[in-house]
Amino acid sequence: MASTTPVRERTRREILQQAMELFGSKGYNATSLQDIATAAGCSKATVLYHFNGKTAVLAAVLGPSQVALTELVAEASALPAGEAQQLAITRFVELAVKYRGVINVLQDMLMTMGEMPEFDGLIAEGIRLTELLAGGTGNRLELDVAKFAINGLLGECRHSEERSDSELQDLCNTALRRLLQPPVTTETDAL
Template structure:
């Protein structure tokens, strides 16, 4: 007997899928709840039944990347500093490639991201990943890691411009050169 997904779950999934597409194409700020509802084939009231507002929809869109990032930070935090740095570099590369579309959404909300409690865990784990990538407590190393991550995330914004392998190679070379891991 085949298992079916309940209608509520399918509707919620479709709202998140359509919101993700709209946020990538139009941007978070230019996308309304009505836009999401129309694309998902439901009413705005249905969107609000499933989510408390647009920031909650955003949190659902970002959730898979947030979960992956939390796992990376947890694993890296249990390692010694050098091992954690190498692990964080490799994990960031994989994360950037796998969640390319989410990067575009994140870039759109960066100016206000710290004012969005719905994504606070993602922000905190992003900062922790930068700490792991820095490999030391040196503020310059931390700034270099932040610079590298921000620059590479900007490069990930355009999924069609580079293949996954080209993006992996770019990230690996850039991170190793900037963070002295050649």
């Protein structure tokens, strides 16, 4: 007997898929629950049956990427600083390419996410990722370079329609590794 996905689950997935597309194309603030319902072929009441408002829809859209980020941070945090940085670079690039559709939504929401408690965990993981990418030193300049690198990577992933996933991954990997390399100390520096 073939298993089928229950109607409720299919409806929920369709709502999330349509919300993702609308948030990505129109922006979160310009998308209403009615827009999502219309695109998903259901009523606004159906959307509200599945989600407790538009913020909950956004949280569900961002959920898989947040889970992946949490796993990355946990795995890298268990390693020595140098290894953690290298793993964080590799995996963050992979995640950014995989979830590049979500990046549009994130960039649109970055300034207001701190006001929404649903995203406290995502923000905390982003801060921890920045520290890992900075080499775990706590050095202010290294943290600022890591923030700069993250913003550049996110910007490139946001506007990368002309690049394949492989090309984008190569570019981002190379850029992060060049920007985030540990400083080389020379004998002159030591004096």
